[in-house]
Amino acid sequence: MAIATASAVPTSVLKPKNSITVIDNRTGKSIDIEITNNSIPATAFSQLKAPYADGERPENDTQYGLRILDPSFINTAMIQSEITYIDGNKGFLMHRGYPIDQLAEKSSYLETAYLLIYGELPSKSQLDLWSWEIMHHTFVADDLQQMIRQMRYDSHPMSVFISAFSAMSAFAPEANPALQGSDLYITNKPLMNKQIVRILGKATTVAAMAYRIRINRPFTPPRSDLSYTENLLYMMDHMAEPNSYRPDPRLAKALDILFVLHADHEMNCSTSTMVHVGSSLVDPYSCVAAASAALYGPLHGGANEAVIRMLAKIGSVENVPDFLERVKQKKELLFGFGHRVYRETDPRSKVIREVAEMVFEVCGREPLIEVAIALKDAALKDEYFTSRKLFPNVDYWSGLIYKAMGFPLDFFPVLFVVPRLAGYLAHWKQQLDSGKNKISRPRQVYVGKGRRDYIPVEAREERPITDKNGLNAIPHYISKRRLTKI
Numbered sequence: 001m002a003i004a005t006a007s008a009v010p011t012s013v014l015k016p017k018n019s020i021t022v023i024d025n026r027t028g029k030s031i032d033i034e035i036t037n038n039s040i041p042a043t044a045f046s047q048l049k050a051p052y053a054d055g056e057r058p059e060n061d062t063q064y065g066l067r068i069l070d071p072s073f074i075n076t077a078m079i080q081s082e083i084t085y086i087d088g089n090k091g092f093l094m095h096r097g098y099p100i101d102q103l104a105e106k107s108s109y110l111e112t113a114y115l116l117i118y119g120e121l122p123s124k125s126q127l128d129l130w131s132w133e134i135m136h137h138t139f140v141a142d143d144l145q146q147m148i149r150q151m152r153y154d155s156h157p158m159s160v161f162i163s164a165f166s167a168m169s170a171f172a173p174e175a176n177p178a179l180q181g182s183d184l185y186i187t188n189k190p191l192m193n194k195q196i197v198r199i200l201g202k203a204t205t206v207a208a209m210a211y212r213i214r215i216n217r218p219f220t221p222p223r224s225d226l227s228y229t230e231n232l233l234y235m236m237d238h239m240a241e242p243n244s245y246r247p248d249p250r251l252a253k254a255l256d257i258l259f260v261l262h263a264d265h266e267m268n269c270s271t272s273t274m275v276h277v278g279s280s281l282v283d284p285y286s287c288v289a290a291a292s293a294a295l296y297g298p299l300h301g302g303a304n305e306a307v308i309r310m311l312a313k314i315g316s317v318e319n320v321p322d323f324l325e326r327v328k329q330k331k332e333l334l335f336g337f338g339h340r341v342y343r344e345t346d347p348r349s350k351v352i353r354e355v356a357e358m359v360f361e362v363c364g365r366e367p368l369i370e371v372a373i374a375l376k377d378a379a380l381k382d383e384y385f386t387s388r389k390l391f392p393n394v395d396y397w398s399g400l401i402y403k404a405m406g407f408p409l410d411f412f413p414v415l416f417v418v419p420r421l422a423g424y425l426a427h428w429k430q431q432l433d434s435g436k437n438k439i440s441r442p443r444q445v446y447v448g449k450g451r452r453d454y455i456p457v458e459a460r461e462e463r464p465i466t467d468k469n470g471l472n473a474i475p476h477y478i479s480k481r482r483l484t485k486i
């Protein structure tokens with residue numbers, strides 16, 4: 001870890017090249033901070049303390065040290081990681097050193113999951129054992145199945161998925177640090193590995209169940225003789241066919257490639273949630289539920305669903321210019337475009353475009369593809385998008401593939417989260433194996449009211465209930481009947 005040293009006045013002596021010098025102009029104090037791997041520790045700045053200036057709010061805590069403010073983590077690294085690297089300016093992504101296009105072409109989802117979690121490509125016997133273990137941890141407890149069955153037929157499948165993982169925590173008391181001791185996963189690595197295969201194994205079963213309740217069909221028991229994605233398609237689609245029924249191998253392969261592409265993407269919103277929640281040492285099922293909830297939102301894994309809704313609303317190629325105009329006026333978002341890290345085309349979207357053609361050959365060409373291509377071409381020629389370096393991301397094309405394959409729209413984020421569990425688990429394991437886990441606890445900069453004394457309700461000034469100041473949320477949720485009563 002980089003070390004910061006403080007001196008009373010900035011000196012002109014030669015500083016170590018790999019360092020920065022920060023001068024606090026409030027006090028004249030300077031600190032040298034060592035740069036390690038092109039990063040500096042934010043804690044170094046807490047040495048920069050200053051007395052309160054005239055009129056300064058005490059809540060600014062100046063005497064306790066300078067804070068680093070970075071809402072939405074625009075330029076703050078949360079961890080040091082050995083798992084995934086993205087060069088956003090070149091549109092490059094690799095896992096454990098292997099470029100994503102090589103993994104998409106040559107690997108499989110389960111092999112990539114092993115690579116992410118354990119750091120190396122497995123040997124043949126390791127891969128066989130790993131796949132066997134995962135495919136033999138696919139059963140879901142009967143009570144849990146009944147709980148899932150109770151959910152409404154029109155529940156969003158992500159709500160079902162999140163609820164099922166949250167409940168799974170209750171079905172595995174032996175895996176719960178709250179019951180077994182907080183250092184459970186620090187000391188018991190076999191138990192950690194067991195939860196990893198259980199989570200990966202059960203994910204497809206829960207996903208298929210979330211689909212089956214919506215079509216009012218009984219759950220299909222998993223089959224361990226099928227591949228990971230074949231088994232998912234089988235559990236979703238099997239009806240009265242003979243037991244020898246297998247999903248179309250071309251579609252299972254296409255889905256497997258999509259799973260490789262979605263397996264990890266370093267500190268995205270949901271994986272950073274996994275690390276954040278995991279840092280409290282809660283059980284991994286609860287961590288997965290929390291991370292999956294983060295993925296569900298339309299700015300993250302829900303974007304693939306939002307892209308199709310957007311394309312359907314545009315309807316046809318001639319409506320593209322009007323839609324883009326609305327985007328430029330900030331009345332609409334162009335879903336499937338833009339990324340916090342990529343300033344070039346997302347390398348996954350290039351591979352996905354090829355997978356799309358593979359799937360269209362089997363399922364027929366998805367009619368919205370023409371709108372998608374026209375929209376992408378127009379956006380890439382438009383100064384609004386080029387100047388902001390907005391390019392198609394992974395979600396732009398994936399939804400079209402899922403739609404062509406016949407998945408319902410709201411199932412798309414499930415097809416994102418199931419493979420992303422590999423990345424969640426790799427980061428969870430890395431954090432707990434590092435020997436450096438500390439609870440994630442960001443600081444804040446308080447800009448609210450200063451200290452004041454409590455006023456009893458009788459002594460407070462009367463305010464109308466629909467007052468726009470302070471209580472302005474109330475009219476939105478108090479029913480008319482309740483308002484009349486008041």
Ligand code: CMC
Pocket residue numbers: 265268298299300301303327332333334335336337338339340341388390393394395
């Ligand atoms: N459509 C229109 N304008 C956009 C878009 C978009 N999709 N994305 C960014 N911008 C504009 C944004 O309004 C801002 O403009 P200005 O400088 O005038 O204020 C500028 O580009 C910079 O954008 P930002 O919002 O500061 O970028 P961000 O890093 O905070 O957000 C993002 C990244 C992915 C949330 C955003 O690009 C977005 O909302 N995209 C659409 C949703 C989407 O496709 N999400 C999937 C992300 S990839 C899969 C995943 O990992 O989840």
